[in-house]
Amino acid sequence: MSSWVARAISDVGARVVNFVWRLGFAARFFWLMLRHSGTALRRFPLTIREIYFAGVLSLIIILVSGLFVGMVLGLQGYDTLARYGSAEALGVLVALSLVRELGPVVAALLFASRAGSAITAEIGLMKATEQLDAMEMMAVDPIARVVAPRFWGGVISMPLLAALFSAMGVFGGYLVGVVLIGVDEGSFWSQMQSAVDFREDVWNGVIKSFVFGIVVTWIAVFEGYDAPPTAEGVSGATTRTVVTSSLAVLGFDFVLTALMFRGV
Amino acid sequence: MSFAYDARQVLSGISLSIPRGRVVAIMGGSGCGKTTLLRLIGGALRPTRGEVRVFGDPVSRMSQDELYALRRKLGMLFQFGALFTDMSSYDNVAFQMREHTDLPEDLIRDLVLMKLHAVGLRGAAHLHPAELSGGMARRVALARAIALDPRLMMYDEPFAGLDPISLSVIGQLIRRLNDALGATSIVVTHDVMESLKIVDYIYFISDGRIIAEGTPDEIRASTMPFVHQFVHGEIDGPVAFHYPARAYRDDILGERA
Numbered sequence: 001m002s003s004w005v006a007r008a009i010s011d012v013g014a015r016v017v018n019f020v021w022r023l024g025f026a027a028r029f030f031w032l033m034l035r036h037s038g039t040a041l042r043r044f045p046l047t048i049r050e051i052y053f054a055g056v057l058s059l060i061i062i063l064v065s066g067l068f069v070g071m072v073l074g075l076q077g078y079d080t081l082a083r084y085g086s087a088e089a090l091g092v093l094v095a096l097s098l099v100r101e102l103g104p105v106v107a108a109l110l111f112a113s114r115a116g117s118a119i120t121a122e123i124g125l126m127k128a129t130e131q132l133d134a135m136e137m138m139a140v141d142p143i144a145r146v147v148a149p150r151f152w153g154g155v156i157s158m159p160l161l162a163a164l165f166s167a168m169g170v171f172g173g174y175l176v177g178v179v180l181i182g183v184d185e186g187s188f189w190s191q192m193q194s195a196v197d198f199r200e201d202v203w204n205g206v207i208k209s210f211v212f213g214i215v216v217t218w219i220a221v222f223e224g225y226d227a228p229p230t231a232e233g234v235s236g237a238t239t240r241t242v243v244t245s246s247l248a249v250l251g252f253d254f255v256l257t258a259l260m261f262r263g264v
Numbered sequence: 265m266s267f268a269y270d271a272r273q274v275l276s277g278i279s280l281s282i283p284r285g286r287v288v289a290i291m292g293g294s295g296c297g298k299t300t301l302l303r304l305i306g307g308a309l310r311p312t313r314g315e316v317r318v319f320g321d322p323v324s325r326m327s328q329d330e331l332y333a334l335r336r337k338l339g340m341l342f343q344f345g346a347l348f349t350d351m352s353s354y355d356n357v358a359f360q361m362r363e364h365t366d367l368p369e370d371l372i373r374d375l376v377l378m379k380l381h382a383v384g385l386r387g388a389a390h391l392h393p394a395e396l397s398g399g400m401a402r403r404v405a406l407a408r409a410i411a412l413d414p415r416l417m418m419y420d421e422p423f424a425g426l427d428p429i430s431l432s433v434i435g436q437l438i439r440r441l442n443d444a445l446g447a448t449s450i451v452v453t454h455d456v457m458e459s460l461k462i463v464d465y466i467y468f469i470s471d472g473r474i475i476a477e478g479t480p481d482e483i484r485a486s487t488m489p490f491v492h493q494f495v496h497g498e499i500d501g502p503v504a505f506h507y508p509a510r511a512y513r514d515d516i517l518g519e520r521a
Contacts (some may be wrong), residue, residue: 125349126349129346130343130344131346131348131349133308133346134340134342134348136308136335137306137308138359138363139335
């Protein structure tokens with residue numbers, strides 16, 4: 001019995017030590033990545049290539065999801081607002097929900113599963129097939145040449161994808177609310193225009209998506225770089241990227257929302 | 265020089281020097297520390313005791329910048345080539361030239377084609393690693409390794425998994441390129457027959473120590489049990505066929521463990 005307890009305690013201890021060690025390594029890795037960002041930003045075509053892979057190739061899933069989320073918002077929002085005789089406020093509801101919350105958060109979750117997992121798998125496989133070692137032996141730092149451009153590619157793509165998600169969502173809400181249900185078009189747009197504040201709502205949404213871009217891409221490149229160089233290791237790292245970054249996005253969303261929209 | 269991964273001693277008291285211009289083989293069974301030795305020479309690992317000197321400079325005491333400056337003079341062929349899978353053969357060979365030099369693109373083109381021609385694959389310049397056979401990938405990786413005319417070439421198991429023709433081609437390329445570039449080569453391998461044809465000197469490593477050395481003729485004539493077993497591929501000898509276990513009779517007829 002006592003040996004079982006001792007083993008359980010030592011197991012928990014080992015996990016905690018491992019967690020703290022990884023956290024420290026991830027922080028150091030983040031610092032190294034920033035320090036070596038010069039190459040990624042000076043040789044911008046390297047980063048543009050990653051913007052294409054992380055951003056442009058995620059467009060389909062982002063645009064289609066944005067459209068459907070907006071259409072659902074239009075339906076649900078109309079149903080609720082009509083009960084209180086304020087169906088013309090549908091535009092405000094759809095736009096605020098999207099630019100403040102759903103745009104940044106859902107786009108980040110989709111980005112984590114579409115682009116984050118791909119980044120982890122690619123870097124992990126490069127490590128498993130000794131491509132990163134080969135680069136080191138050629139006196140080229142893989143953090144500067146491989147990791148930093150992918151990081152900045154993700155960070156730049158994320159706010160743009162979130163903005164496109166929100167725009168498609170507003171269009172989806174318009175299709176359902178105005179075209180399908182028949183809410184007055186003038187009220188839909190004018191109320192949206194007067195109630196949505198650029199600095200308070202749109203800009204805060206952009207800040208959120210920028211933070212999510214940093215968090216998701218950081219986790220993705222770190223998991224890939226730290227993946228054990230085996231098929232099992234890379235698959236585990238890819239799964240961890242999606243799970244950890246999704247949880248981190250939701251956690252950070254709460255914190256940022258609490259900081260940004262207190263008492264508004 | 266000695267090296268240990270945490271508590272596991274990999275190399276203990278290795279002492280060897282490789283003169284300029286020679287092709288030297290480091291041989292030994294799988295897991296004997298051959299690849300670790302290459303990593304120590306390239307500065308990817310640091311010895312736990314002793315010192316590694318390349319071109320007279322101590323690698324183990326170098327800063328990151330000094331290490332990178334040294335590596336520009338080294339070339340390494342990895343076991344399975346380690347080609348960048350998102351680039352064509354051409355771009356793989358051009359990689360170091362673009363990273364480390366300001367050469368104009370048309371000059372880089374000529375140099376890349378010359379390197380690929382040296383390994384017989386100028387016609388495969390546009391192919392991606394996934395479209396190359398194992399032997400071809402190894403040759404492209406070789407062209408990439410010699411891109412900046414290194415003074416020291418390191419080969420990690422260059423013959424592993426190759427058919428007899430590719431094996432012979434790689435063997436001859438190692439020798440010819442070494443002589444043409446005036447370089448020095450270290451070939452880590454367990455392929456005895458091919459190595460004996462091309463190298464000048466051989467070191468045998470077992471259990472982290474050098475247990476035999478000599479020219480190919482001396483190695484062929486050696487009566488030392490380990491070398492004899494290794495060169496002739498005998499299944500039992502100093503390197504036992506059976507992993508240590510309790511007596512067979514006890515395992516079969518005795519009590520269950």
